[in-house]
Amino acid sequence: xxxxxxxxxxxxxxxxxxxxxxxxxxxxxxxxxxxxxxxxxxxxxxxxxxxxxxxxxxxxxxxxxxxxxxxxxxxxxxxxxxxxxxxxxxxxxxxxxxxxxxxxxxxxxxxxxxxxxxxxxxxxxxxxxxxxxxxxxxxxxxxxxxxxxxxxxxxxxxxxxxxxxxxxxxxxxxxxxxxxxxxxxxxxxxxxxxxxxxxxxxxxxxxxxxxxxxxxxxxxxxxxxxxxxxxx
Numbered sequence: 001x002x003x004x005x006x007x008x009x010x011x012x013x014x015x016x017x018x019x020x021x022x023x024x025x026x027x028x029x030x031x032x033x034x035x036x037x038x039x040x041x042x043x044x045x046x047x048x049x050x051x052x053x054x055x056x057x058x059x060x061x062x063x064x065x066x067x068x069x070x071x072x073x074x075x076x077x078x079x080x081x082x083x084x085x086x087x088x089x090x091x092x093x094x095x096x097x098x099x100x101x102x103x104x105x106x107x108x109x110x111x112x113x114x115x116x117x118x119x120x121x122x123x124x125x126x127x128x129x130x131x132x133x134x135x136x137x138x139x140x141x142x143x144x145x146x147x148x149x150x151x152x153x154x155x156x157x158x159x160x161x162x163x164x165x166x167x168x169x170x171x172x173x174x175x176x177x178x179x180x181x182x183x184x185x186x187x188x189x190x191x192x193x194x195x196x197x198x199x200x201x202x203x204x205x206x207x208x209x210x211x212x213x214x215x216x217x218x219x220x221x222x223x224x225x226x227x228x229x230x231x232x
C-alpha cells in the first residue's frame with residue numbers, strides 16, 4: 001500500500017523513540033475526570049458540541065494546533081476515551097512510561113512512520129477513537145496546510161472525522177513559559193462529523209492528497225464558524 005510522505009510534518013527526527021509503559025485503561029478512566037477538574041479550575045473553560053462525537057464505532061478526532069495544551073485538553077474533554085498520535089520527542093525518561101500507560105502513540109516526524117500508522121489503524125479497526133492534530137506542530141492554528149496522515153487513516157478505515165476547534169491555548173500557556181495564565185479563557189468546540197468523498201484509488205498519492213485537502217477545508221470551515229469575529 002502507498003504510505004503518506006510523512007504523518008505530521010517535515011521537521012527532522014533525530015532519535016527513534018517509543019513508549020516504554022504498557023497501556024493501563026484504568027488509569028485513563030481515573031485521570032480524565034481529574035484532568036477536567038484541573039483544567040476548569042485553572043482556566044475559564046468552554047466546551048461545546050460534545051453531542052457531535054459518535055458514542056460508538058471508529059472515529060477520528062482532528063483539531064487545530066496552537067499550544068502545548070491542545071492535546072491534553074481534547075484528551076480530557078472528549079466524551080469518549082481516545083488514543084492520540086503524539087510527537088516522539090515527548091517520549092523521553094519518565095514521560096515515555098507515563099504516555100505509554102495512557103496508551104498514546106509516538107509518531108516520528110520527517111519520515112513515513114509505518115509503525116504509528118499501523119497502530120492508529122488498529123485502534124480504528126477495533127472501533128476506537130483516534131486523535132490527530134494534522135498540522136503536525138504548533139503554529140498559528142489556521143490550517144494553511146495539513147499532513148497526509150489523517151486523510152490516509154480516514155481513507156483506509158472509513159471512519160468519520162470530527163473536527164475540533166481549540167481556542168486560547170497559545171495565550172493560556174505561551175510558548176517558552178512553564179506556568180499558565182490563571183483563568184485565561186480556553187475553548188474546546190466539537191463540530192459535526194464528516195466523511196471523505198473518495199475520488200480515486202485510496203492507495204494513490206493523488207487520492208490521499210485530495211482527501212487531505214478535503215480534511216483541511218472541513219476543519220477550517222469549523223474553525224472559522226466558531227472563532228471570534230476579531231480573531232486573526
